[in-house]
Amino acid sequence: xxxxxxxxxxxxxxxxxxxxxxxxxxxxxxxxxxxxxxxxxxxxxxxxxxxxxxxxxxxxxxxxxxxxxxxxxxxxxxxxxxxxxxxxxxxxxxxxxxxxxxxxxxxxxxxxxxxxxxxxxxxxxxxxxxxxxxxxxxxxxxxxxxxxxxxxxxxxxxxxxxxxxxxxxxxxxxxxxxxxxxxxxxxxxxxxxxxxxxxxxxxxxxxxxxxxxxxxxxxxx
Amino acid sequence: xxxxxxxxxxxxxxxxxxxxxxxxxxxxxxxxxxxxxxxxxxxxxxxxxxxxxxxxxxxxxxxxxxxxxxxxxxxxxxxxxxxxxxxxxxxxxxxxxxxxxxxxxxxxxxxxxxxxxxxxxxxxxxxxxxxxxxxxxxxxxxxxxxxxxxxxxxxxxxxxxxxxxxxxxxxxxxxxxxxxxxxxxxxxxxxxxxxxxxxxxxxxxxxxxxxxxxxxxxxxxxxxxxxxxxxxxxxxxxxxxxxxxxxxxxxxxxxxxxxxxxxxxxxxxxxxxxxxxxxxxxxxxxxxxxxxxxxxxxxxxxxxxxxxxxxxxxxxxxxxxxxxxxxxxxxxxxxxxxxxxxxxxxxxxxxxxxxxxxxxxxxxxxxxxxxxxxxxxxxxxxxxxxxxxxxxxxxxxxxxxxxxxxxxxxxxxxxxxxxxxxxxxxxxxxxxxxxxxxxxxxxxxxxxxxxxxxxxxxxxxxxxxxxxxxxxxxxxxxxxxxxxxxxxxxxxxxxxxxxxxxxxxxxxxxxxxxxxxxxxxxxxxxxxxxxxxxxxxxxxxxxxxxxxxxxxxxxxxxxxxxxxxxxxxxxxxxxxxxxxxxxxxxxxxxxxxxxxxxxxxxxxxxxxxxxxxxxxxxxxxxxxxxxxxxxxxxxxxxxxxxxxxxxxxxxxxxxxxxxxxxxxxxxxxxxxxxxxxxxxxxxxxxxxxxxxx
Numbered sequence: 035x036x037x038x039x040x041x042x043x044x045x046x047x048x049x050x051x052x053x054x055x056x057x058x059x060x061x062x063x064x065x066x067x068x069x070x071x072x073x074x075x076x077x078x079x080x081x082x083x084x085x086x087x088x089x090x091x092x093x094x095x096x097x098x099x100x101x102x103x104x105x106x107x108x109x110x111x112x113x114x115x116x117x118x119x120x121x122x123x124x125x126x127x128x129x130x131x132x133x134x135x136x137x138x139x140x141x142x143x144x145x146x147x148x149x150x151x152x153x154x155x156x157x158x159x160x161x162x163x164x165x166x167x168x169x170x171x172x173x174x175x176x177x178x179x180x181x182x183x184x185x186x187x188x189x190x191x192x193x194x195x196x197x198x199x200x201x202x203x204x205x206x207x208x209x210x211x212x213x214x215x216x217x218x219x220x221x222x223x224x225x226x227x228x229x230x231x232x233x234x235x236x237x238x239x240x241x242x243x244x245x246x247x248x249x250x251x252x253x254x255x
Numbered sequence: 256x257x258x259x260x261x262x263x264x265x266x267x268x269x270x271x272x273x274x275x276x277x278x279x280x281x282x283x284x285x286x287x288x289x290x291x292x293x294x295x296x297x298x299x300x301x302x303x304x305x306x307x308x309x310x311x312x313x314x315x316x317x318x319x320x321x322x323x324x325x326x327x328x329x330x331x332x333x334x335x336x337x338x339x340x341x342x343x344x345x346x347x348x349x350x351x352x353x354x355x356x357x358x359x360x361x362x363x364x365x366x367x368x369x370x371x372x373x374x375x376x377x378x379x380x381x382x383x384x385x386x387x388x389x390x391x392x393x394x395x396x397x398x399x400x401x402x403x404x405x406x407x408x409x410x411x412x413x414x415x416x417x418x419x420x421x422x423x424x425x426x427x428x429x430x431x432x433x434x435x436x437x438x439x440x441x442x443x444x445x446x447x448x449x450x451x452x453x454x455x456x457x458x459x460x461x462x463x464x465x466x467x468x469x470x471x472x473x474x475x476x477x478x479x480x481x482x483x484x485x486x487x488x489x490x491x492x493x494x495x496x497x498x499x500x501x502x503x504x505x506x507x508x509x510x511x512x513x514x515x516x517x518x519x520x521x522x523x524x525x526x527x528x529x530x531x532x533x534x535x536x537x538x539x540x541x542x543x544x545x546x547x548x549x550x551x552x553x554x555x556x557x558x559x560x561x562x563x564x565x566x567x568x569x570x571x572x573x574x575x576x577x578x579x580x581x582x583x584x585x586x587x588x589x590x591x592x593x594x595x596x597x598x599x600x601x602x603x604x605x606x607x608x609x610x611x612x613x614x615x616x617x618x619x620x621x622x623x624x625x626x627x628x629x630x631x632x633x634x635x636x637x638x639x640x641x642x643x644x645x646x647x648x649x650x651x652x653x654x655x656x657x658x659x660x661x662x663x664x665x666x667x668x669x670x671x672x673x674x675x676x677x678x679x680x681x682x683x684x685x686x687x688x689x690x691x692x693x694x695x696x697x698x699x700x701x702x703x704x705x706x707x708x709x710x711x712x713x714x715x716x717x718x719x720x721x722x723x724x725x726x727x728x729x730x731x732x733x734x735x736x737x738x739x740x741x742x743x744x745x746x747x748x749x750x751x752x753x754x755x756x757x758x759x760x761x762x763x764x765x766x767x768x769x770x771x772x773x774x775x776x777x778x779x780x781x782x783x784x785x786x787x788x789x790x791x792x793x794x795x796x797x798x799x800x801x802x803x804x805x806x807x808x809x810x811x812x813x814x815x816x817x818x819x820x821x822x823x824x825x826x827x828x829x830x831x832x833x834x835x836x837x838x839x840x841x842x843x844x845x846x847x848x849x850x851x852x853x854x855x856x857x858x859x860x861x862x863x864x865x866x867x868x869x870x871x872x873x874x875x876x877x878x879x880x881x882x883x884x885x886x887x888x889x890x891x892x893x894x895x896x897x898x899x900x901x902x903x904x905x906x907x908x909x910x911x912x913x914x915x916x917x918x919x920x921x922x923x924x925x926x927x928x929x930x931x932x933x934x935x936x937x938x939x940x941x942x943x944x945x946x947x948x
Contacts, residue, residue: 218880
């Protein structure tokens with residue numbers, strides 16, 4: 035086996051247990067009171083099975099369905115959803131938790147799917163944009179997005195929809211500032227911002243109308 | 256000459272985006288979402304040197320990573336690298352993780368070379384040349400008119416200023432990329448592109464395949480803003496990887512890649528002198544400007560858009576001028592067309608110095624524009640906008656706003672060419688009454704599909720959702736790239752022609768005198784077994800070019816923190832005949848918000864010591880968020896008599912200039928450097944040392 039590759043494997047197999055073992059010979063030795071708890075922790079960890087780096091079977095609860103896939107432990111929830119579950123609604127835009135295009139709901143809470151490992155999402159209810167409509171009926175937020183034209187290229191749209199859907203569940207009648215706050219983790223490059231706020235308010239039952247004026251040049255004296 | 260109908264049911268009215276439901280349910284398939292059978296992940300290894308001689312690249316170890324199916328070099332043999340991020344090699348594998356592992360194992364033997372990444376350093380004779388045979392600073396391109404020295408001597412007021420604008424990154428949310436399948440039958444490429452035909456021709460030319468054997472598809476794409484025309488190096492690499500691996504390869508750039516190598520807006524450094532008569536009539540203008548378009552500064556830049564030049568003295572006609580432009584080459588990725596290339600920096604410099612002159616002459620900024628703007632349309636727009644905005648009540652002498660939070664207002668104008676041509680479309684009428692319109696254009700998010708549906712629906716008296724709009728495939732009749740705000744003006748007349756001719760053919764063939772509306776289904780039924788397919792092409796008289804727009808900005812500046820908050824933007828925009836009102840308004844919002852980013856947040860930061868881009872991500876390259884966006888008030892100046900005109904670009908031009916003028920009005924001192932960040936505000940107020948060169 036090549037040197038560089040084996041060093042790569044060493045990196046991958048650096049586990050929490052090994053890390054704690056290293057601690058055991060240094061920091062822990064100086065803090066006698068903590069030794070007991072660390073030892074207990076170690077014992078617990080020793081009982082766990084170490085997974086990876088080879089693919090492992092996992093089960094994800096996505097949009098009400100249990101889906102069994104095999105992924106390497108380092109695969110993110112976003113990667114798993116898009117490339118293993120084949121739900122491509124959540125988008126990869128930054129892959130580092132800054133843009134919100136990969137937002138999904140985890141037990142109803144919006145999270146960045148690029149910042150969570152797929153295996154950690156097991157046992158939680160995951161909702162993606164594909165799971166918002168029921169029997170072909172758009173949910174109120176989706177409907178308002180279409181009516182208000184709260185999208186242009188549409189690449190950020192799934193993330194905003196999930197952030198706002200979660201907000202409305204928590205706060206059925208938010209004001210504009212609460213919408214802005216709920217969407218503080220979502221970016222849009224086309225500039226749909228005002229209409230996203232409008233759509234969120236509309237979905238909560240507020241009537242919104244366009245203030246745009248169209249003036250015929252020929253009618254101006 | 257054909258004309259648009261006078262009475263319309265859908266044209267110019269609120270029609271929902273026809274692909275809205277696909278975009279809100281996640282069923283819209285972008286290039287990044289396409290997953291053909293057996294597809295592989297593709298990734299690129301990029302240079303970590305800003306300049307280097309590459310003597311060897313070994314792919315052997317990378318090829319042995321489990322899951323890796325192909326590894327290729329961008330180019331064989333020794334080569335010189337001229338910027339951080341230049342493409343070296345690429346791999347394809349069964350997972351992203353396998354590709355990441357493989358990239359780490361590619362061994363590159365390189366000798367670093369001296370480099371320069373900042374304009375102010377690159378223009379010195381002592382700087383290392385980016386290209387061996389030519390200096391970094393180009394010879395000036397000079398335009399002269401009249402007698403400048405004499406004219407300045409006769410001016411009642413003369414002002415001078417220095418203005419700078421940064422390099423911007425396009426950052427479409429869908430990165431550049433392609434999913435390519437290259438088999439013996441030919442190449443099929445799903446491309447995130449603004450020009451499916453230019454990608455087709457680029458791939459065919461690069462890879463020596465007949466154009467007839469290359470098919471490019473772009474059904475949905477996640478933004479371009481000028482950076483996505485050709486297939487790019489990444490497109491050719493995806494195709495070569497596909498051929499080598501005998502499988503389709505999806506190669507989407509990472510956000511990091513996006514920041515380095517696929518285009519940017521050139522910077523500008525503008526020394527301006529402007530003079531006028533006592534009543535404010537502009538008499539003399541002098542500009543000495545330079546800027547960088549990266550390694551492409553010497554000549555034309557990749558994907559068009561020219562170098563760092565910009566129109567001057569922008570929208571004004573001044574009898575005595577001297578304009579000098581120079582390009583400065585630096586070790587950084589090449590510029591590409593960026594929404595209204597050249598115009599936003601031009602508007603920022605010119606409209607800023609014009610306000611300085613107005614202050615010196617004790618004239619209202621709107622008044623000095625009315626005196627000098629040669630466009631009658633913009634004259635009306637200034638009047639309409641000023642009234643709607645409440646300019647008279649809000650304008651005050653610069654710096655006279657009391658208290659720690661200063662308020663200010665500013666305005667600026669813009670022009671854009673646009674215009675259409677060179678597009679064909681076809682209508683297929685099926686015996687069951689369903690209708691398909693096919694056109695080889697693409698929808699960047701601007702609403703092209705909706706525009707086509709609206710036109711067809713109005714002409715044939717059908718509903719927009721009765722029409723299947725099919726675009727984004729080079730098997731459809733050709734259309735040009737979506738750049739220069741030409742798509743609406745190119746596509747609309749071709750669709751008009753296809754629909755008009757198809758209706759005529761349907762009526763002739765079936766004997767139905769008027770097959771529109773209620774008669775449509777019955778007429779179609781008479782077609783028998785075969786559908787009717789009729790082609791149409793762009794016709795003169797249905798579109799035009801040349802738009803004017805003005806914007807007003809109201810800001811609050813916190814003199815203690817330096818923070819600028821834009822409260823309101825009022826925009827008055829000429830758009831010819833409004834086709835799809837809802838998507839048209841969205842375009843205006845989008846242009847203004849991008850202009851807001853230019854004014855206050857966005858800039859590419861290079862590091863002189865290492866030659867790298869310091870902010871290749873969204874935590875350090877700041878885009879406007881929901882909370883940053885002001886109230887946007889739009890007046891669309893409808894001119895149906897002029898036909899269709901695109902507005903994607905004109906609306907982004909004057910925003911930054913209007914905001915900068917508003918900040919100067921609030922503070923009483925001008926910040927001549929974009930973006931107007933809090934540190935610059937505090938430095939301008941003398942509260943800190945200037946941190947920026």
